[in-house]
Amino acid sequence: MRCPTHCLRETVSQHPASPGVIADDERLSRAGYGPTTHYKKGKVTAQIVRKTDILNGGTLSLWRTPAGNEALLDIAENKLRANTPAGQWLYDHFIPTARDFRAIVLPDGKRGFSVVDDCETGSGPDPMHCGLKVCDHIGPLTDEDERYIILKTALWKLFKSNPRDTHTPSTP
Numbered sequence: 001m002r003c004p005t006h007c008l009r010e011t012v013s014q015h016p017a018s019p020g021v022i023a024d025d026e027r028l029s030r031a032g033y034g035p036t037t038h039y040k041k042g043k044v045t046a047q048i049v050r051k052t053d054i055l056n057g058g059t060l061s062l063w064r065t066p067a068g069n070e071a072l073l074d075i076a077e078n079k080l081r082a083n084t085p086a087g088q089w090l091y092d093h094f095i096p097t098a099r100d101f102r103a104i105v106l107p108d109g110k111r112g113f114s115v116v117d118d119c120e121t122g123s124g125p126d127p128m129h130c131g132l133k134v135c136d137h138i139g140p141l142t143d144e145d146e147r148y149i150i151l152k153t154a155l156w157k158l159f160k161s162n163p164r165d166t167h168t169p170s171t172p
């Protein structure tokens, strides 16, 4: 389910380092860092998505892996582990599919997010890096907007329900 009427960036490759636009069955990795960054009393919280990730044209960073490629998921997991904040550990490796993100809709039935093959990591391009952006048709959101709450909550639930089974949590 692409979004050609709203977000052309999802149907046209966006970066010279990209292997191409993102297929529905690709896994998109996100880290859950604990014990406090994304967790409270051992449960992942809505803090796994920050305001700046989705408001004001922000991009939620993800790492893409073709369907069924466990070796590349291991590589993605190592990237997440390498980016662990000081004093934290990689508690979970969440792996929803691109289709899962594309299925998030607002009450009006319109798509909430587009998935973009944006390879910029902040420290150079990486072909595995991609991003999630709020669809253009939604327009500017504030953190008090009901649609923002709906979208943020949908992402939180999506991550919570898609941990990687073979993930081995880091230990201090």
Ligand SMILES: [Zn+2]
Pocket: 003, 006, 007, 111, 113, 114, 134, 135, 136, 137
């Ligand atoms: Zn869109």
